[in-house]
Amino acid sequence: MNTGWQQCENQRCSCPGLSVHAYYADQFVLPLPSGHRFPMAKYRRLRERLATELPQVRMLEALPASAGELALVHTPDYIAAVGDGTLSPAAQREIGFPWSPAMAERARRSVGATLQACREAMTGGGVSANLAGGTHHAYADRGGGFCVFNDAAVAARLMQAEHSRRDRTSGPLQVAIIDLDVHQGNGTARIFARDASVFTLSMHGAKNFPFRKEPSDLDVDLPDACGDSAYLEALDHALDELERRFTPGLVIYLAGADPHEGDRLGRLKLSFDGLEARDRRVMDWAWQRRMPLAFAMAGGYGVDMETTLQVQMHTYRTAVEYQQRWQAMASRPPTATAVTATGAPHWQNAGA
Numbered sequence: 368m369n370t371g372w373q374q375c376e377n378q379r380c381s382c383p384g385l386s387v388h389a390y391y392a393d394q395f396v397l398p399l400p401s402g403h404r405f406p407m408a409k410y411r412r413l414r415e416r417l418a419t420e421l422p423q424v425r426m427l428e429a430l431p432a433s434a435g436e437l438a439l440v441h442t443p444d445y446i447a448a449v450g451d452g453t454l455s456p457a458a459q460r461e462i463g464f465p466w467s468p469a470m471a472e473r474a475r476r477s478v479g480a481t482l483q484a485c486r487e488a489m490t491g492g493g494v495s496a497n498l499a500g501g502t503h504h505a506y507a508d509r510g511g512g513f514c515v516f517n518d519a520a521v522a523a524r525l526m527q528a529e530h531s532r533r534d535r536t537s538g539p540l541q542v543a544i545i546d547l548d549v550h551q552g553n554g555t556a557r558i559f560a561r562d563a564s565v566f567t568l569s570m571h572g573a574k575n576f577p578f579r580k581e582p583s584d585l586d587v588d589l590p591d592a593c594g595d596s597a598y599l600e601a602l603d604h605a606l607d608e609l610e611r612r613f614t615p616g617l618v619i620y621l622a623g624a625d626p627h628e629g630d631r632l633g634r635l636k637l638s639f640d641g642l643e644a645r646d647r648r649v650m651d652w653a654w655q656r657r658m659p660l661a662f663a664m665a666g667g668y669g670v671d672m673e674t675t676l677q678v679q680m681h682t683y684r685t686a687v688e689y690q691q692r693w694q695a696m697a698s699r700p701p702t703a704t705a706v707t708a709t710g711a712p713h714w715q716n717a718g719a
């Protein structure tokens with residue numbers, strides 16, 4: 368059983384585990400043509416705002432995912448083509464970025480950030496984050512929609528491998544990927560289509576990109592202009608159904624900011640309060656079941672970039688609140704513990 372909740376898994380970090388660990392790779396800036404619609408600057412701005420406004424978030428530079436880690440999901444030919452710059456022009460157009468060494472490095476680090484966040488959540492304490500990531504349009508053999516590699520998919524597979532090395536008796540780690548970016552997680556759905564150990568839930572705009580969707584384990588199609596109350600009601604139903612069908616030992620949450628009403632691409636009408644309530648529902652759902660949770664930021668294309676950042680700052684404030692609950696629980700000796708079917712420790716004495 369894991370008793371190391373207060374231990375930071377990052378060797379360079381000596382913090383006592385009192386903070387949300389968040390991994391970044393925004394120093395690898397893609398050279399994009401002028402007028403390109405991808406909001407590259409928002410990643411640096413998020414890190415700057417977190418540094419000044421939310422000291423409970425401890426930021427760490429992400430390490431790059433290795434070729435072997437990427438190969439848990441991606442084909443060797445595709446990994447090699449990204450690495451050595453031999454992606455075809457059509458493949459680069461599909462991704463939406465021209466290839467460059469920085470593009471390849473940033474893609475590997477973005478996966479690395481989610482890997483480290485998942486490992487930290489699993490072994491170090493509750494809630495951790497990637498300041499980017501959520502690249503859910505990437506398939507095993509190709510990218511798409513600003514996504515090169517599928518970070519959540521690689522992380523899910525690597526956490527399963529590490530779990531089975533630690534514990535050979537309790538069966539595979541069950542992972543739920545809760546994808547609330549406004550665009551469907553088509554790559555993730557396809558990658559895990561025949562894998563019962565990973566549950567894919569996607570809530571997205573029915574008429575939005577990608578126009579050819581892949582069946583997830585649970586898809587919730589939302590109409591254009593969907594507002595707070597209809598969205599939150601649909602989310603409650605989706606989480607209920609997830610619970611009926613699956614018991615995860617790890618939750619990976621794609622907290623896209625693009626359902627916000629001020630988003631250029633989202634087509635939905637969620638308010639700041641609605642999105643904060645969304646994040647709270649997901650984090651509370653995981654906390655109530657004592658499931659570690661790692662989140663990635665996924666999409667956000669505000670007409671005004673600051674609205675996207677405001678949504679993301681709310682997500683981090685909520686994460687800090689739940690991380691503090693994990694830490695309060697860790698600081699009390701448990702009166703009784705049991706081990707769940709997934710092998711994750713289940714603490715009986717923790718308050719909600």
Ligand SMILES: [Zn+2]
Nearest residue numbers: 548549550666
């Ligand atoms: Zn999106």
